[in-house]
Amino acid sequence: MPATCVVGLQWGDEAKGKIVDLLADQFDYVVRYNGGANAGHTVVVGGRAYKLSLLPTGVIRPHIVSVIGNGVVVYPPRLLEEIDALQRDGLDLSRRLLVSDHAHLIFPYHIEEDRLAENGQEGRIGTTGRGIGPCYQDKVGRRCGVRVGELFHEEHLRRRLARIVPFKNRLLAAMANGHADTLRPLDAHALVDEYLEYGRRLRPYVTDTCRHLQQALKNGKRLLFEAAQGSLLDIDHGTYPYVTSSNSLPAGIWSGAGVPSRAIDRIIGVVKAYTTRVGSGPFPTELNDGPDGYGERIRRVGREYGTVTGRPRRCGWFDAVAVRYTAALAGADEITIMLLDVLSGLPEVKICVAYELDGQRLDEFPSDTLTLERCRPVYETLPGWQESLSSIRTLRDLPANARRYVERIVELIGLPVSIISVGPDREQTIWV
Ligand code: IMP
Numbered sequence: 145m146p147a148t149c150v151v152g153l154q155w156g157d158e159a160k161g162k163i164v165d166l167l168a169d170q171f172d173y174v175v176r177y178n179g180g181a182n183a184g185h186t187v188v189v190g191g192r193a194y195k196l197s198l199l200p201t202g203v204i205r206p207h208i209v210s211v212i213g214n215g216v217v218v219y220p221p222r223l224l225e226e227i228d229a230l231q232r233d234g235l236d237l238s239r240r241l242l243v244s245d246h247a248h249l250i251f252p253y254h255i256e257e258d259r260l261a262e263n264g265q266e267g268r269i270g271t272t273g274r275g276i277g278p279c280y281q282d283k284v285g286r287r288c289g290v291r292v293g294e295l296f297h298e299e300h301l302r303r304r305l306a307r308i309v310p311f312k313n314r315l316l317a318a319m320a321n322g323h324a325d326t327l328r329p330l331d332a333h334a335l336v337d338e339y340l341e342y343g344r345r346l347r348p349y350v351t352d353t354c355r356h357l358q359q360a361l362k363n364g365k366r367l368l369f370e371a372a373q374g375s376l377l378d379i380d381h382g383t384y385p386y387v388t389s390s391n392s393l394p395a396g397i398w399s400g401a402g403v404p405s406r407a408i409d410r411i412i413g414v415v416k417a418y419t420t421r422v423g424s425g426p427f428p429t430e431l432n433d434g435p436d437g438y439g440e441r442i443r444r445v446g447r448e449y450g451t452v453t454g455r456p457r458r459c460g461w462f463d464a465v466a467v468r469y470t471a472a473l474a475g476a477d478e479i480t481i482m483l484l485d486v487l488s489g490l491p492e493v494k495i496c497v498a499y500e501l502d503g504q505r506l507d508e509f510p511s512d513t514l515t516l517e518r519c520r521p522v523y524e525t526l527p528g529w530q531e532s533l534s535s536i537r538t539l540r541d542l543p544a545n546a547r548r549y550v551e552r553i554v555e556l557i558g559l560p561v562s563i564i565s566v567g568p569d570r571e572q573t574i575w576v
Contacts, residue, residue, distance in 0.1 A: 147367040147403065148410040149394045152374035153470040155383075155421035156392075157450075157457065158414040159482040161185030162565060164201040164370045166573060167412075171368040173209045173360060174202025175353075177400030178390035179372030180217035180250060180279070182272040184451025186568070193568075194230075197452060198223045200370050203230065203237065209360075210237070211353050214246035215390060215400020216372075217279040218292055219255075220342035243346060244353040245293030249339070253312040253330060254278040260319040269386055270423025272452050280389035288312070292350055295343025298336075305332045305339075354402025361407055369397050369408070375470035376421075383513045386425025393474050412562065413476030415467055417484040417549070418442055420457040422450050426516040429460035429496045438490060446486040461494040461523065464556035469509035471557055480563035481550060485572075490528040493549055496521040497556060526552060533566040539576055 148167070152158035164174060164185075176183075181197040194204055198218065202208040212218065227237055254275030261278070262268050271277060282288040288308045294301055309332035320327055357367065373392040376382045381393060390396060398405050421427045431439025439459045442448065448457040471479065487493055499506040499519035510516050529543040536542055542550070542564075554561050564574040 146361065146364065147369065147408040148412065149369040149371065149397060149408050150412045150414060151371040151392070151394055151474050151476070153376075153413040153415050153467050153474060153476065153479070154374045154419055154463075155376045155427070156374035157184075157420055157422070157448075158374060158416050159565060159568075160370065160414045161196070161201040162482065162568065162570075163412060163414055163480050163563065164368060165204065166563065166570060167368060168202045168205045168208055170366065171202070171208065172365040173211055173357070173367045174200040175211040175213055175357065175367060175369050175401050175403075176200045176372060177213040177215045177369055178392055178396045179388060180274060180276050181219050181222045182274045182276045182388060182452060183372035186451055195451060196226060199226045199230070199241070202368065202370070203241065204235070206235070206240075208240065210241050211357065211401070212241075212243045212247060213353055213401035214244040215396055216244070216247050217250050217276060217283070217390075218243065218247045219250035219274065220339065220346060224342065224345055238348060241349045242351050242353050242356060243292060243349045245291060245350050246352075246354070247292045248279055248283045249290045249292060249295070250275045250279045251290070251312075251335065251339075253309070253316060254282070256316050256327070257312075257319065260316060264319065264321070267385075268424055270425070272423075272450070274452070277389040292346070295339060296347065296350075298340060301340065302333075302336050305336050308332075309335060357401060357403050361403070367403065367407070369394070369401065369403075371396070375474055376466060378473075381470075381473050383425045383516060386423060386513065393470075411474055411476050413467075413471050413474055413479045413559070414482060415462070415479055415553075416482050417462060417487055417553075418446075419460045419463050419466075420446075420448050422453070422455050422457050426513055426519075427458055427460060428466075428499060428516065428519050428521045429463045429494075430458050431460045441490070442486060445489075446483055461496055461521070462553060463496040463521070464553065465496060465499055465507065465509050467557055471559060476559055478562040479554070479557060479559050480565070481553065481561055482565040484546065484550070484564055485533040485566040487528065487546075487549070488532055489530055492528050493526050494523040495526070495549075495552060495556065497524045498522040524552070534572055536566055537571075537574060539564070539574055542574070
């Protein structure tokens, strides 16, 4: 069985992109199956950083065919911007990028809906503001969803948007709640013209990616699935409602790429050596310890600012309870531990081994967010290490305390570790 999935086991930003990039040589295809331009991957090759949002990380490797599956939501101007930027760098994507005709399109009204919903009365989710949730809402609601493949049927698209756009204008005005004068109503005709032009430019890449991938499997090609966001942001199993609107767990592959899950024989769960989260929602191990505290230090050393929005990420200790929960849901076979180097220089490091709730010890991740909000972490404290790890390449050469920290995580999660990352560059990697 030739397919592998790389999935984040925390709240996203686990540096999955680096793992995908490291493994890409062993694969023919890299496939995105969920999310959209809310994701952000930075891949560093030879000191040069590539920032990708919609394109799979594998796109940097010239032999890889990159696929944007049907489960992805596509904002065409962003996708074209990424394609253009790579082409300026000499990376030609013709015949190397496939975009599903079934993927749904993000329109400007989705982005506006996202913004207005976040500014509304209901609690803020802290979204990336990329229109992701509203686009998936329209997909599932069926009446206003538009697929990439519809860009190639001008009359149909004009009819459809002539109906959808006035409805969205009314919806947005209602959501603006007395501030409708700040909105510029969208013009259906102009929007269709704009999207037809995107369609014209994307035409060479668009295809039935499900059939293509099934055929690729039959031909013995090796597929790597790249999850966007982390498992704790999964719409079904994450910390709802503080989640994204897609299945980021590998369960999303079957629906989001049309490849049966039995084709996947290796699931790699990616974790940071600590935890971060952007946006709202419970985070039991969060460090709110002020400007001189460990939380701020981790943010500074780990450069923990959102790739997409630039927001400072919330930082905290490694949560073994949460990762055990997601590793089981993901069916992870192994873990990779990222950004271990960031913890160098701390006098001590902590791992959350259980929660405390109303005076009781809880070893399992609670199934509802309200309970999780009331959980307090139970920590195990380990001695820190002072040495820089960035030039270490073998497990044996890790300082004893860093090795002990890794071993404890492995013990608590119950899965072997296959890769430890000690820096952003490809070379800064320990292959266990
Ligand atoms: P949305 O996906 O923009 O709707 O945002 C929903 C939640 O998921 C928010 O808490 C975001 O901060 C979070 N989120 C979305 N994409 C990412 C990501 O790639 N990394 C980390 N958090 C993300």
